[in-house]
Amino acid sequence: MLIRIFIILLAFAAASPAAAYWEYGHETVAEIAYANVKPATRVAIRRLLAQQALLETPECPAGTIEQASVWADCIKPLKAADGSSRFGYAYSWHYQNVDICRDFDLTPACKDGNCVSAQIEKQAAIVKNRRANPRERVMALAFLIHFVGDLHQPLHAGDKGDKGGNDAKMDYGIYAPPRLNLHSIWDGLLAERAISTPPSLVRRYSAADRARLGAGDVTDWSRESWRVAHAAYDAATGGRACAPFPARGALDEATIARLVPVARAEVEKGGIRLAKLLDRALG
Known part of the structure; x- marks a missing residue:
C-alpha cells in the first residue's frame, strides 16, 4: 500500500515536468531579481506592469513580476482572429542552439537576432x-524577465542537434x-529539487555577491550557460557528451545529487543578472 501511494504521489508531482520548472524556475529568478534591484527600479517595475491591460492578453496576466516571468510561455498558444498565431514570431527567441561539441559561436544560432541572448x-x-x-515597453519588460531565465536554463543555451535535449530520452x-527527456529534467524535476533545497535562493544578496554573480555581459553569460549545457550532456552520458546519445539514458541518484548545486547556481545567477539589467534600464 505504501509503495502504491508513493507511485501515485510521484506521478502527480512530475506529471508536467516542463511546466513545473519554468513556472517555479522563472518565478524564482524574478523573485531574486526583485529582491535585489534598487528601490527606484522596483517602483518602475510596478508602474510598468500596472499597464498590463495594454498587452491584450487577459488569459496571460503580467501584473506582477512573477506573472510577467511566465507570460512569454503563456502566450505561445494564443491565436489571432484569423486563426494564426499571435506571437509565433517570438518562438525562436527563447533559446539558442549553440553546438556544445564545437567552439563557442553565437553567430549561427543568432541569425537575424532570433535567439535568446540577442533578444535580452x-x-x-x-x-x-x-x-x-x-x-511595447510593458511587453519588452515581460520578455526580458522571461528570457534571462531561459538563458540560465542550460539546455536553452547549448545542445547537440537534438532540440535542446528534447530528443534525448532519459530516466530520472x-x-x-516514456516522454521524459534531458530537457524536461532540467526544466522540471532537477530544477524543482534544486530550488526547493534550502536555504532559500530568494533573499537580498550582499554587494560583493551581486558583483560576483552579475559580472560580465550577455555574451559572457551565454558562454557560461553553454558550458553548463556541455556538463549536462556529460552527466547524462557518463562523460561522453559528444558521443551519440543512447536510445535512452539515465541519471542515477548520485549524479542527480551532484547536479543540484549546479542547477541552483544557474537560477541564482539568473536572478542577480536580471536585477543588474533591470537597474540599468529602470533604476
Whole structure:
C-alpha cells in the first residue's frame, strides 16, 4: 500500500515536468531579481506592469513580476482572429542552439537576432527607452524577465542537434515515463529539487555577491550557460557528451545529487543578472 501511494504521489508531482520548472524556475529568478534591484527600479517595475491591460492578453496576466516571468510561455498558444498565431514570431527567441561539441559561436544560432541572448539585449533597450510605445515597453519588460531565465536554463543555451535535449530520452532516478527527456529534467524535476533545497535562493544578496554573480555581459553569460549545457550532456552520458546519445539514458541518484548545486547556481545567477539589467534600464 505504501509503495502504491508513493507511485501515485510521484506521478502527480512530475506529471508536467516542463511546466513545473519554468513556472517555479522563472518565478524564482524574478523573485531574486526583485529582491535585489534598487528601490527606484522596483517602483518602475510596478508602474510598468500596472499597464498590463495594454498587452491584450487577459488569459496571460503580467501584473506582477512573477506573472510577467511566465507570460512569454503563456502566450505561445494564443491565436489571432484569423486563426494564426499571435506571437509565433517570438518562438525562436527563447533559446539558442549553440553546438556544445564545437567552439563557442553565437553567430549561427543568432541569425537575424532570433535567439535568446540577442533578444535580452533588444528588449532591455526597449525597456530603457522612455519614449518607446507604452505597450511595447510593458511587453519588452515581460520578455526580458522571461528570457534571462531561459538563458540560465542550460539546455536553452547549448545542445547537440537534438532540440535542446528534447530528443534525448532519459530516466530520472527511478522515474522513467516514456516522454521524459534531458530537457524536461532540467526544466522540471532537477530544477524543482534544486530550488526547493534550502536555504532559500530568494533573499537580498550582499554587494560583493551581486558583483560576483552579475559580472560580465550577455555574451559572457551565454558562454557560461553553454558550458553548463556541455556538463549536462556529460552527466547524462557518463562523460561522453559528444558521443551519440543512447536510445535512452539515465541519471542515477548520485549524479542527480551532484547536479543540484549546479542547477541552483544557474537560477541564482539568473536572478542577480536580471536585477543588474533591470537597474540599468529602470533604476
